[in-house]
Amino acid sequence: MLSSMCTVPHPAAHDEAVRFLSSNPGDPATYQTIAKLEDEAVELLGEITDLDEPYGYITSGGTEANIQAVHAARNLAETDSPNLVAPESGHFSLTKAAEMLGVELRTVPVDDDYRADLEALEAAVDSDTVVVVGVAGTTEYGRVDPIAAMTDIAHDAGARMHVDASWGGFILPFTEYEWSFADAPIDSMAIDPHKFGQAPVPAGGLLARDRATVDALAVDTPYLETTSQATLTGTRSGAGVAGALAAMESLWSAGYRQQYRDQQANAEYLASELQARGIETVEPTLPLVAAELAPGTFESLREVDWRISRTASGELRVVCMPHVTREGLESFVSDLDRIRS
Numbered sequence: 615m616l617s618s619m620c621t622v623p624h625p626a627a628h629d630e631a632v633r634f635l636s637s638n639p640g641d642p643a644t645y646q647t648i649a650k651l652e653d654e655a656v657e658l659l660g661e662i663t664d665l666d667e668p669y670g671y672i673t674s675g676g677t678e679a680n681i682q683a684v685h686a687a688r689n690l691a692e693t694d695s696p697n698l699v700a701p702e703s704g705h706f707s708l709t710k711a712a713e714m715l716g717v718e719l720r721t722v723p724v725d726d727d728y729r730a731d732l733e734a735l736e737a738a739v740d741s742d743t744v745v746v747v748g749v750a751g752t753t754e755y756g757r758v759d760p761i762a763a764m765t766d767i768a769h770d771a772g773a774r775m776h777v778d779a780s781w782g783g784f785i786l787p788f789t790e791y792e793w794s795f796a797d798a799p800i801d802s803m804a805i806d807p808h809k810f811g812q813a814p815v816p817a818g819g820l821l822a823r824d825r826a827t828v829d830a831l832a833v834d835t836p837y838l839e840t841t842s843q844a845t846l847t848g849t850r851s852g853a854g855v856a857g858a859l860a861a862m863e864s865l866w867s868a869g870y871r872q873q874y875r876d877q878q879a880n881a882e883y884l885a886s887e888l889q890a891r892g893i894e895t896v897e898p899t900l901p902l903v904a905a906e907l908a909p910g911t912f913e914s915l916r917e918v919d920w921r922i923s924r925t926a927s928g929e930l931r932v933v934c935m936p937h938v939t940r941e942g943l944e945s946f947v948s949d950l951d952r953i954r955s
């Protein structure tokens with residue numbers, strides 16, 4: 615399976631998820647054990663993203679985290695016609711957020727290396743911009759937007775800065791990229807334990823620098839033991855929370871570092887094998903390979919049961935997640951050779 619952004623959960627995470635399957639962190643005063651685990655999970659996410667006092671919660675995934683970041687930005691802003699500005703490489707969850715929240719979505723082009731174009735961004739923001747979204751690890755090419763420069767542009771316009779590190783958040787700490795709360799004065803972040811974090815689905819994370827962000831999301835909850843709730847969902851399984859915490863406790867930081875090294879090496883191996891065959895390949899700056907296959911090749915690979923996906927422009931897209939092995943990639947390359955001969 616070379617197309618998935620999720621992976622096999624860590625065994626400890628699997629066990630903990632099962633143990634808390636029917637608890638409900640949506641009602642924390644009643645389910646106090648899982649509520650405490652959620653605080654610990656948010657603390658650990660803060661450690662991974664370089665934020666000393668993190669606010670936030672364990673979401674159902676990057677989609678909910680992105681929606682809630684836009685939601686908070688809209689609620690905190692004082693405009694009747696809010697807009698959000700993001701590069702065209704932004705995840706489709708931003709389209710959902712914009713549509714549901716009545717926020718105009720303005721997308722700006724990317725540069726030659728698939729990163730947000732700063733001039734275009736500067737031209738797109740205005741006094742009605744409530745949030746700028748940068749991606750740290752794009753879904754199609756694994757690129758990291760110029761987060762610090764984007765934050766300056768956002769804050770100069772009076773807007774908030776949100777970083778979508780849903781996919782990249784658990785590998786970026788081991789790279790030189792600027793993406794974290796320490797690297798730039800960003801306001802919020804999405805980071806998914808159920809991707810590189812090796813937690814079982816569903817486990818995402820919404821993090822914020824200030825309490826005001828979660829307060830802007832809170833609604834009164836008359837019949838629960840607790841009096842307010844900042845999550846988008848109501849009742850939610852404790853499996854996501856417990857699984858995320860167990861995965862992070864098992865793997866942060868040595869396990870994640872090793873996994874990043876292994877998968878980056880796998881991506882570079884695959885890219886060089888493809889290039890050696892004259893196949894045009896986008897350089898894998900994170901463990902994600904995109905390559906231009908001749909017509910028909912993609913379908914033939916699927917016919918022999920490879921689970922592969924395409925970028926919007928039709929390139930083969932291989933995501934080197936923790937379940938991807940070197941042997942697996944070798945056999946992929948040999949199937950490719952057979953098909954092309």
Ligand SMILES: *Cc1c(COP(=O)(O)O)cnc(C)c1O
Nearest residue numbers: 675676677678705753778780781
């Ligand atoms: C996967 C992903 C999302 C969406 O996350 P879900 O967990 O599928 O809801 C958002 N942004 C990026 C960059 C992603 O990779």
